[in-house]
Amino acid sequence: MTFRPRTLMAVAVAMSLGLVACTEAEQDEVQAETNEAAAETGAVASEVGNDLQAGAAQAGEVIESGAMKAAQAVEEGAGDLADRLETNQAEAAAEGRPGAVDPATDTRQ
Numbered sequence: 001m002t003f004r005p006r007t008l009m010a011v012a013v014a015m016s017l018g019l020v021a022c023t024e025a026e027q028d029e030v031q032a033e034t035n036e037a038a039a040e041t042g043a044v045a046s047e048v049g050n051d052l053q054a055g056a057a058q059a060g061e062v063i064e065s066g067a068m069k070a071a072q073a074v075e076e077g078a079g080d081l082a083d084r085l086e087t088n089q090a091e092a093a094a095e096g097r098p099g100a101v102d103p104a105t106d107t108r109q
Contacts, residue, residue, distance in 0.1 A: 086103045089101050090102065090103050097109060
């Protein structure tokens with residue numbers, strides 16, 4: 001069987017056009033799937049971001065609560081220490097020890 005160059009050329013052009021058309025259809029399908037996957041990825045990323053934000057806020061509250069309790073404990077401890085020191089100074093001033101400060105008058109012995 002002999003093929004003429006024009007026939008071969010026509011077959012080649014027809015196959016190329018078919019290939020291009022098929023490729024464009026596939027590209028459109030792939031593009032649609034890519035767009036759908038991107039939308040799903042964006043939704044999942046948004047949900048994860050919201051979960052992370054909520055978790056971070058909760059962790060911040062826990063840290064803040066712990067810091068507040070620590071500050072209250074330090075304040076209470078400092079108050080107790082100040083009361084003991086004041087009592088010691090009052091006793092030392094009453095005994096007339098040199099250098100003692102009477103808390104009632106704030107005068108040094």
